[in-house]
Amino acid sequence: MNEWIEKDLKYIWHPCSQMKDYETLAPIVIDKGEGIYLYDINGKRYVDVISSWWCNLLGHCNPKINEAVKKQIDKLEHVIFANFTHKTAIELCEKLIKVVPEGLCKFNFSDNGSSSIECAMKMSFQYHYQTGNPQKQRFMALSGAYHGETIGALSIGGVDLYSEIYKPVLMDIFRIEGPDCYRCPYGKTRDCCNAECFKNAEKVFKEHGNETCAIVIEPLLQGSAGMRIYPPVYLKKLRQICDEYNVHIIADEIATGYGRTGKMFACNHADISPDIMCLSKGLTGGYMPMSIAVTTQKIYDAFYADYNEGKAFMHSHTYSGNPLACSAAIAVLDILSNGSVLKMANENAIYFNNIIKEKFLRHQNVGEVRSIGLINAIELVKNRETKEPFDSKLRTGYQIYKKALEKGVILRPLGDVIYFNPPLIIERKDMDFVVDIAYRCLCDILPE
Ligand SMILES: *Cc1c(COP(=O)(O)O)cnc(C)c1O
Numbered sequence: 001m002n003e004w005i006e007k008d009l010k011y012i013w014h015p016c017s018q019m020k021d022y023e024t025l026a027p028i029v030i031d032k033g034e035g036i037y038l039y040d041i042n043g044k045r046y047v048d049v050i051s052s053w054w055c056n057l058l059g060h061c062n063p064k065i066n067e068a069v070k071k072q073i074d075k076l077e078h079v080i081f082a083n084f085t086h087k088t089a090i091e092l093c094e095k096l097i098k099v100v101p102e103g104l105c106k107f108n109f110s111d112n113g114s115s116s117i118e119c120a121m122k123m124s125f126q127y128h129y130q131t132g133n134p135q136k137q138r139f140m141a142l143s144g145a146y147h148g149e150t151i152g153a154l155s156i157g158g159v160d161l162y163s164e165i166y167k168p169v170l171m172d173i174f175r176i177e178g179p180d181c182y183r184c185p186y187g188k189t190r191d192c193c194n195a196e197c198f199k200n201a202e203k204v205f206k207e208h209g210n211e212t213c214a215i216v217i218e219p220l221l222q223g224s225a226g227m228r229i230y231p232p233v234y235l236k237k238l239r240q241i242c243d244e245y246n247v248h249i250i251a252d253e254i255a256t257g258y259g260r261t262g263k264m265f266a267c268n269h270a271d272i273s274p275d276i277m278c279l280s281k282g283l284t285g286g287y288m289p290m291s292i293a294v295t296t297q298k299i300y301d302a303f304y305a306d307y308n309e310g311k312a313f314m315h316s317h318t319y320s321g322n323p324l325a326c327s328a329a330i331a332v333l334d335i336l337s338n339g340s341v342l343k344m345a346n347e348n349a350i351y352f353n354n355i356i357k358e359k360f361l362r363h364q365n366v367g368e369v370r371s372i373g374l375i376n377a378i379e380l381v382k383n384r385e386t387k388e389p390f391d392s393k394l395r396t397g398y399q400i401y402k403k404a405l406e407k408g409v410i411l412r413p414l415g416d417v418i419y420f421n422p423p424l425i426i427e428r429k430d431m432d433f434v435v436d437i438a439y440r441c442l443c444d445i446l447p448e
Contacts, residue, residue: 112148178197254280259341397415
């Protein structure tokens with residue numbers, strides 16, 4: 001074992017890991033990154049087809065982003081953001097306002113995705129309190145939801161793997177049975193349904209809409225649930241019912257924002273504006289921890305009063321509006337601004353989806369290949385006809401992950417859903433490569 005690994009295991013408790021697994025699969029010590037590639041200290045190359053936890057948007061060590069951060073660091077690294085400001089944050093908002101859904105115009109900064117969700121939930125709660133609806137104290141979320149892992153964000157999450165054990169300390173929320181298009185109980189398909197499953201939401205709104213501040217939702221794509229994709233009509237219906245019941249939509253675009261679904265934001269597919277939108281991950285191109293809860297003038301105004309009325313939003317994070325993160329975020333928007341990156345990504349997305357379907361659909365354990373933007377997910381099942389999943393204890397996805405690592409591809413499946421969520425700049429030759437490797441690894445574990 002090399003000395004770096006030894007020291008790593010001596011000191012570091014890695015996120016979302018059973019550390020005992022590291023006895024058989026040691027942490028890979030990465031030395032440098034370039035574009036979609038990572039290189040370990042032995043010079044072995046890995047294709048980062050999961051964008052380093054979905055945040056790397058435009059490749060590792062992108063020259064333009066590097067330059068922007070280098071320039072910023074010699075000027076100002078950080079400053080208190082209460083009563084102080086800086087040009088970099090202002091310029092970022094000026095650029096962001098041009099691309100976010102209509103009506104979103106006030107930017108509240110935090111330093112990671114979960115924190116922006118907490119911020120949005122508190123903001124919504126306080127808005128209702130201060131506008132004559134103190135009975136609105138609860139939140140709604142979908143089954144399979146993932147919004148982060150702080151206590152508040154975990155409470156609205158619906159993935160047991162992360163939240164089950166903490167239930168005694170989580171808040172009680174109203175859970176809506178969300179869309180599950182692969183196993184649609186109405187026997188419909190994504191491209192022709194009318195979100196029949198929205199009935200479940202209607203029922204919960206009827207019972208509890210009046211005591212609810214907000215529904216938090218991942219628009220179109222429930223990432224951690226296994227890259228579940230559902231159609232825009234669901235969001236359109238949601239916008240309508242939320243207006244009816246005076247319930248905010250908090251759109252968690254942390255994973256879906258910044259072109260991941262083929263449009264700048266997933267909400268754009270449904271042509272809706274949320275009341276609060278949370279951004280992180282792609283926001284800084286995966287460079288720096290930063291997040292923003294963007295909201296409307298209307299919500300902002302409910303907090304605007306003489307100090308002694310006590311209406312201010314007393315919420316802060318030390319690193320709010322960090323200038324280095326803002327400089328990276330500006331560089332990201334500049335790169336995306338002429339539209340050619342997204343256009344190219346969308347053209348390549350068709351190619352990517354085609355080669356994945358061509359390779360994988362013939363395998364008897366592939367239940368579904370689903371895609372949105374460059375994101376492609378392959379759901380493995382024990383039985384294709386009944387859609388019966390594998391026993392999760394077999395850790396089928398994890399075995400495929402290990403095989404792919406040997407061959408230089410980072411897959412990191414969600415349970416038994418293998419997925420690709422590459423940086424937008426991935427080229428076709430790399431698509432060919434990762435699809436070929438992934439398929440061979442699948443066949444190693446589950447022979448054709
Ligand atoms: C990653 C993610 C979060 C949490 O962000 P962190 O920065 O990890 O706290 C929340 N919601 C979604 C949809 C995410 O993908």
